[in-house]
Amino acid sequence: MGIQDTPEEWQVVETSTPFRGKKTSVRTDRVVMPDGSTVTRDYQVHPGSVAVLALDERDRVLVLRQYRHPVRHRLWEIPAGLLDVPGENPLHAAQRELYEEAHVKAEDWRVLSDVFSTPGGCDEAIRIFLARGISEAAGDRFAAFEEEADMELARVPLDELVSGVLAGDLHNSCLVVGALALKSALAAEGGLDALRPADAPWPARPYEA
Incomplete structure (x- = not known):
């Protein structure tokens, strides 16, 4: 590769956690800069997330529409959710989210992309999977609550999603990154078969296979 992100950690001389929420918290670090000075950095501590771009046999992507209070928008998204358990296998979490949010299962899984959602203010890492060979899941549907109880599901052609992203009509980060x-x-050499396997290492959120 010509360019590549690399892990690095600057010295932290003091840290505190002024806020703890149900799933996330806020941390304050005093960080030593290259010139020897120290600065304060506040950021959200996040367990990590997975998202699933599920593609059907007609090249349509399974999307859902959900209200997101922090941005005061109802957004079109792909199925996604938190890594609730430390060290949780991200593939298992992705399969769970696809079942719970869309009542769908998939035969073929690949890693599409790994991203840091907002690295300037949050340590959230997201693994976006590509799921193919999708079909209706067996058993009862998962009971939805709160915002999820009002979700709308649809299957939208990939090209329509890409056009919506470029037009500024679609904003959810996982959908944007996943579709593009x-x-x-x-279009790349090797096509989808060249994507990483579903159990590819994920240094940002190590897990047991």
């Missing part, structure tokens, strides 16, 4: 990454992968 899939479009790029389809």
